[in-house]
Each structure stands twice: as C-alpha cells, then as structure tokens.
Amino acid sequence: MTDSPETAADGATPTPATTASASSVATIAAATSIDLRIPRTMQALVKARPEAGAELREVAVPHPGPGEILIRLEAVSLCGTDLHIYRWDPWAQGRLGKYLPRTFGHEMAGRVVAHGPGTGAVPLGTRVAAETHLVDWTCYQCRTGREHVCANLKILGVDADGAFAEYMVLPERNAWPSEGLSPEIAAIQEPMGNAVFATFVEDITTATVAVLGCGPIGLMAVAICRFAGASRVFATDVMPHRREMAARMGADCVLDGASDVVAEIRRETGGTGVDVVLEMSGAEQAIHQAFEMTTNGGRVSLLGLPSRPVTLDLNDAIIFRGVRVYGITGRELWRTWYKTAALLREGLNVAPIITDRLPLSRYEEAFDLVAQGVAGKVVLLPQEG
Numbered sequence: 234m235t236d237s238p239e240t241a242a243d244g245a246t247p248t249p250a251t252t253a254s255a256s257s258v259a260t261i262a263a264a265t266s267i268d269l270r271i272p273r274t275m276q277a278l279v280k281a282r283p284e285a286g287a288e289l290r291e292v293a294v295p296h297p298g299p300g301e302i303l304i305r306l307e308a309v310s311l312c313g314t315d316l317h318i319y320r321w322d323p324w325a326q327g328r329l330g331k332y333l334p335r336t337f338g339h340e341m342a343g344r345v346v347a348h349g350p351g352t353g354a355v356p357l358g359t360r361v362a363a364e365t366h367l368v369d370w371t372c373y374q375c376r377t378g379r380e381h382v383c384a385n386l387k388i389l390g391v392d393a394d395g396a397f398a399e400y401m402v403l404p405e406r407n408a409w410p411s412e413g414l415s416p417e418i419a420a421i422q423e424p425m426g427n428a429v430f431a432t433f434v435e436d437i438t439t440a441t442v443a444v445l446g447c448g449p450i451g452l453m454a455v456a457i458c459r460f461a462g463a464s465r466v467f468a469t470d471v472m473p474h475r476r477e478m479a480a481r482m483g484a485d486c487v488l489d490g491a492s493d494v495v496a497e498i499r500r501e502t503g504g505t506g507v508d509v510v511l512e513m514s515g516a517e518q519a520i521h522q523a524f525e526m527t528t529n530g531g532r533v534s535l536l537g538l539p540s541r542p543v544t545l546d547l548n549d550a551i552i553f554r555g556v557r558v559y560g561i562t563g564r565e566l567w568r569t570w571y572k573t574a575a576l577l578r579e580g581l582n583v584a585p586i587i588t589d590r591l592p593l594s595r596y597e598e599a600f601d602l603v604a605q606g607v608a609g610k611v612v613l614l615p616q617e618g
C-alpha cells in the first residue's frame with residue numbers, strides 16, 4: 234500500500250489497505266472539516282538524560298518522510314515499557330542509552346494530518362491507531378507471515394520517536410484506521426491486541442481458562458474470554474483492587490495469587506485443572522502455578538516477562554503432560570487487529586479498564602499511578618492543556 238500514488242485524492246477513495254466500511258467512509262468524509270493547520274513546534278515528553286524521569290519540551294513538529302504519515306495525537310495510554318523508560322531501569326539503559334533524546338510512548342490514537350512522499354492510502358482526517366512493531370517487511374519472518382517477530386524489529390517510542398507528543402510520524406503501513414472508536418479505546422487496541430493474541434492462539438470456546446495477573450492486559454483477557462465463550466474464567470492477582478476489577482470484567486472465580494491457587498483451581502475443576510492458562514504477570518511463582526494448574530494436554534500462553542531466568546522441570550511441567558506452550562509477543566499483523574476490531578464492534582466493553590485521563594503536562598502523576606499499580610489503563614491527552 235505504500236506504493237499508492239501520492240496523487241491519490243485525499244479523502245476520496247478508501248483503498249483496500251484500510252478497514253473502511255461504508256459507515257466509516259462517511260465518518261472520514263465528515264472529518265475533513267477538522268483543522269489541519271500544523272504548527273512548527275509542539276510539546277513532547279522527552280527522555281533527554283540518562284536518569285529517572287522525563288522532560289516536557291518544545292520540539293519541532295516532525296516531517297513525514299517517504300512512506301510516513303503525520304498524525305495529530307488525541308490519546309496515548311501508558312504501558313509497562315514506558316515505565317521502564319521513565320524509571321531508567323537496566324533494561325531501558327541498555328536499550329535506549331545511546332539514542333537520547335527520545336520522545337517515548339506508543340499506545341496511541343490520532344488523526345492523519347499530512348502525507349509523506351509515496352503515501353495517501355489512509356485519507357487525511359482518518360483516526361488511526363498504530364501497530365507499534367516497526368518491521369522491515371523483507372526478512373525471513375516478514376516474508377513468511379510472522380512479521381511480529383521480525384528479525385530486524387524496531388519498536389515505536391523505543392527505537393523511533395513516539396507518541397507522548399502533540400504530533401508524531403508513523404509508517405503508513407503501520408496505521409490501523411479506527412473510525413467509530415473513541416480516541417482512548419482506539420489507543421488501547423494495541424495492548425488489547427496482546428491479550429487477543431495470547432487468548433486466541435488456540436480456540437477457547439467452552440474451555441476453562443485461568444488468567445494469572447490482572448493488570449490491564451490480564452483484565453482485557455478476562456473480558457475477552459468471557460465474551461468469546463470460555464466456559465469458566467478464573468483470575469488471580471496478589472492485589473485486592475485488581476481482583477475486584479477482574480470480577481467486574483467477568484471472571485467467575487477470583488483468587489489471591491499468593492494463596493494456594495493451584496489447589497483451589499484443581500478443586501473447582503473437579504481435579505482436572507484448566508484447559509488454558511494465560512500467564513500475564515511474569516511473576517516466577519505464577520509461572521510455576523501456570524503449569525501446575527494446566528490439565529494434561531492443555532495449553533499455556535506466556536506473555537508476562539519474568540525479570541530473571543526461571544527454572545522449570547520440563548518433564549513434569551510440559552513433556553510428560555503434553556502441554557503446549559506459546560511465547561506471546563506483540564500482535565500478529567494484521568490478524569490480531571481484525572479480531573480486536575471485531576470484538577469491539579460486537580460490543581466487548583473494555584472501557585472500565587481505563588481509570589485515569591490526564592493532560593500531557595501531568596505526566597508525573599500519570600507515571601506515579603502506573604508505578605503504584607493502583608490504576609487500570611492511564612491515558613494522556615496531548616491536545617489538552
């Protein structure tokens with residue numbers, strides 16, 4: 234789609250590359266009245282120095298290069314990766330140390346306001362979200378339908394300037410048209426995609442499922458399992474307010490992750506264990522619980538990132554019991570996005586997971602909320618004060 238001629242009339246013909254349906258085309262047309270004047274400078278939250286924190290700076294509005302579009306940002310949600318960068322932990326130091334200053338943030342929604350050379354498939358005014366994996370489209374993985382594990386993967390807001398700003402550039406091929414969704418829901422499609430991918434890597438209809446770890450992605454997974462016809466959904470977390478949220482999102486049985494959840498879930502399933510475990514916490518104890526509560530021949534999706542190597546008895550945990558294990562990273566391009574959009578369109582309500590909305594200037598509060606683990610999704614609104 235990046236080869237589409239630059240001369241394509243903006244807002245005229247939606248191309249096959251977009252998801253525009255008849256109704257969203259009308260919305261796009263209506264959106265052409267938005268103000269497309271672009272200033273020279275903007276506010277951006279920049280990781281400027283190799284230390285904890287970040288700075289709100291006046292920086293130049295970027296120009297979209299070949300294949301890129303310029304987006305006026307409407308909503309950007311905070312993610313664990315952003316917190317690593319903000320705190321400047323060892324991972325962030327190793328990954329970003331050489332590339333400062335960097336505007337970070339990646340879970341975004343905004344409207345297309347300018348086309349770089351060779352773009353135009355996504356019309357001006359279209360609300361888009363971003364696939365945040367910037368892939369080369371040419372490596373072995375990309376050419377065999379596994380772009381999400383591209384050999385030369387770059388991440389928006391880590392390896393390229395990101396979304397905690399009033400404007401950003403994005404390869405047009407990474408834009409996901411999201412007309413019909415509010416900016417904040419459009420923005421959280423990206424982390425929701427993690428949950429969708431982890432959940433649907435195999436069928437879950439009528440399965441018993443346990444979701445371990447009820448941060449925002451775990452909570453989304455609970456809602457997805459309930460919506461998509463799991464027969465029983467267990468959820469565990471060590472924090473009481475997250476357990477309350479999990480119950481609100483539709484978990485049938487919510488357990489304290491610090492208790493003997495394996496015994497409890499085995500009891501609740503008549504000794505069988507669950508068909509599916511979605512491990513969203515990365516906690517070593519939860520990873521052990523995941524394998525112990527999975528029924529023989531069941532499936533474990535691992536998404537949470539442990540902070541150090543974990544030792545497992547492969548014989549008892551996986552091999553002799555015929556357990557299938559999936560490493561889940563990112564989302565599949567674009568299979569996961571279609572599934573996510575379908576769930577939202579059909580009425581899955583993830584709005585309760587968004588607990589806080591703040592202007593970009595109140596980023597310190599936003600990061601405090603995420604760091605304390607008390608919030609669900611926290612969203613920054615770059616166009617507000």
Ligand SMILES: [Zn+2]
Nearest residue numbers: 312314340424
């Ligand atoms: Zn993220």
Ligand SMILES: [Zn+2]
Nearest residue numbers: 369372375383
């Ligand atoms: Zn690739």
